Amino acid sequence: MIVDTSLFTRWVKLTPSILITLLLVPVVAGLLGVILPAFGWLPALGEDSVDFRGFKALFQTPGFVTMLTLSFSTSFISTFFAVILSILILGNYFDSKLLGHIQKLLGPILVIPHAAAAIAIGFLIAPSGLIMRLFSPWLSGAELPPDILLPNDPLGFSIILGLTLKELPFILLMAMAAMQQKEIKQTIEGQYKVALSLGYYPFTSFCKAVLPILYPFMRLPIFAILAYSSASIEIPLILGPNTPPTLAVAIMQWFNDVDLHLRIQASAGALVQVILTLCVLFTWWLLEQCVKRFCLSRLINGRRTYADMTWKFLTHCITLLVLFAIVLALIGLVLWSFAGYWSFPKAYPDQLVTLHWQSALQQLPEIINDTILVALAATGIALFLALFTLEAEQQRRTQLSSVASLMIYLPLLVPSIAFLFGIVWVKEIIGVNAVFSMVVVGHLLFVMPYVFLSLATSYRKLDLRYAKVAASLGCSPWSVFYSVKLPQLMPPILFSSALGLAISFSQYLPTLLLGGGRINTLTTEAVAIASGASRRISAVYVIIQLLLPAFGFILAWLIPKLFFRPRC
Incomplete structure (x- = not known):
């Protein structure tokens, strides 16, 4: 050539x-x-004056404060859970072959579209979903689907669950990628072995000797998912409440409304969304500073263990639960795609059709x-x-x-x-x-x-x-x-x-x-x-x-x- x-x-x-x-x-x-x-400047609609009408209409929107609260809380809490779970998995499987197997399992999960993940999770947690079917009626005693608002609950628990399960693989894989870099790998493995030789328990060794070196390489991925989740559309649209929805979903609805003047309000909302995302990032930075001050003395206090066996057992349970949920979601998708008539509480369709x-x-x-x-x-x-x-x-x-x-x-x-x-x-x-x-x-x-x-x-x-x-x-x-x-x-x-x-x-x-x-x-x-x-x-x-x-x-x-x- x-x-x-x-x-x-x-x-x-x-x-x-x-x-x-x-x-x-x-x-x-x-x-x-x-x-x-x-x-307010939108010549295409005959609006050529600059004013604050869009922001005024935005602030007067019913449920506006709830939109902000829902967007902030779901993004921050889901990222917090994902980071904590990542630390537990990395710390307890750091010197185990299981970490490599987990990495291979999480790779395909990472690329599952957010919309697909949200739909699959919705099938699981719905009142007539597969989880309730598996435990009914022998454990729950329910012969009919329970009257609970899942998904689409007003507090956003469904959104938090969906975002956490999608963010966890990303943080883990980014952390593992950093751990594979030659200089970092040599440093953290050396520090870990020294801590073990001094009598520190494995998880405590990881938190005291490895995590302070590794976390700076995790910050950018964490900030990326904070920014994404605060303005996410697919998961809140499918799993979140509708009255009111998160701010990002509301902005999208205003932009697509037949009343074109709502686009001024949508644009004002987009700027507020940027400010909201900056607030989420700043709050995370404040949390980092608090953790740094709180944990600094504990890094050098010489304590060899912090309930390591309890954390290890909890990590085993959480890992199995996450893998079980993923497998169950895939099974549920396949069953629903071929299901004919499927009455509750049966765990298997009455008939399969194509x-x-x-x-x-x-x-x-x-x-x-x-x-x-x-x-x-x-x-x-x-x-x-x-x-x-x-x-x-x-x-x-x-x-x-x-x-x-x-x-x-x-x-x-x-x-x-x-x-x-x-x-x-x-x-x-x-x-x-x-x-x-x-x-x-x-x-x-x-x-x-x-x-x-x-x-x-x-x-x-x-x-x-x-x-x-x-x-x-x-x-x-x-x-x-x-x-x-x-x-x-x-x-x-x-x-x-x-x-x-x-x-x-x-x-x-x-x-x-x-x-x-x-x-x-x-x-x-x-x-x-x-x-x-x-x-x-x-x-x-x-x-x-x-x-x-x-x-x-x-x-x-x-x-x-x-x-x-x-x-x-």
Whole structure:
């Protein structure tokens, strides 16, 4: 494959700037694009005066304080639970082979779309859900579904459960990725062994010797999930209350209302959502400072154990409970997708039918086609930019600056509901009608950070001796990149591609807003169906949502085995 070497070198040098620009400009433009409508300036609707009408209408909305409280509490509490559970699992299985098995189990769970996870959890905890069926009537004594409001409870317990189960794998995998870095691994393993040799119990050794070193590497992922959960749409929309909903869900409803003047109120709400997210992040920072002050003396007090056996038993129970819930949710989805008549409290359907699959499959080809095309486009662009940016790092022999690295994760740290609305305004002002391209750009904002993160470690650990040998033999930079580096990186490239596809498959809000209803994906259809259609049809859509990313990861695992295995 012949490529102009000078052209390749110029592209490599420019790619980091292009990547940062593609991520920074839409987010900043989106935030700027939502500010003017929030203050009443919306020429498209004949509103050309700047005032506070939008904020006034927002503050007078019935249940506005409840919206704020619900958004704040569910995001903060779910993240707190997820972090505590992560620490328990990491601490109690730190020197055990079980941690590797847990990592393998959590990987596929991480890429389950939020909408699919919410629907599956709703099937479990509903009054007529699988959990109640398993314990009725022999334990609960119920012959009819109990009169309890689950999901959609007003206090948001269902949202907290859904967010916690989705956040836990992400925090664990980010922590494990940090623990695998050579310098960090050597440091924490050395500290852990020293603590054990001094008579500290395993979990206490982890908390005193390992966690203070590891936690700084967990902070950015934790802040990302705090920002996401405070402005989440899919899980609160499916599991949360409706009167009133969380602030993010209310903003989306106002934006999609037939009364276009409500968009001024929605824009004001988007700015308030940004402030709310900052408050959540600041509150977490305050919690960190309190924990630091409270625990500093305990780190050096010489106490060897803090009820280690109790924590270990509790961790075993929680881990088994989480795995049981995941397995039960998958079983429930399969049963509901084939269920005919299924009376309560029977744990198994009275009859199994394929009618729901036949009905869904008649409508799915076009939806699946759009889903895959958008995902392939977004993932392909993200992969190209990530590879060239990492190649630029090696050519310059310096990694991206901390500011540039932060810019890559900016779309994960800023509430998406705020800047996506702004992008819609900017798109309408400019007059852009390329719906497919806009949806791809929207997906790229969220795919890019994950693809870059998953590729960066492998690329930076690449053995450069082969590249130096190839260069010494007269190979051009392009030949070294294409013929030497890429073959070595094929397994992580395939994994990053599968991860990018999975992230794109799960995007709901970018597709809904930037597509304007003209591009339907599995996620948008699943959420729409979950809101009012048959539970059985919803189960079919969720299973297909799970199968698509699973198929991508199977290919990513299988292709290196078949085509890149050593040959005699």
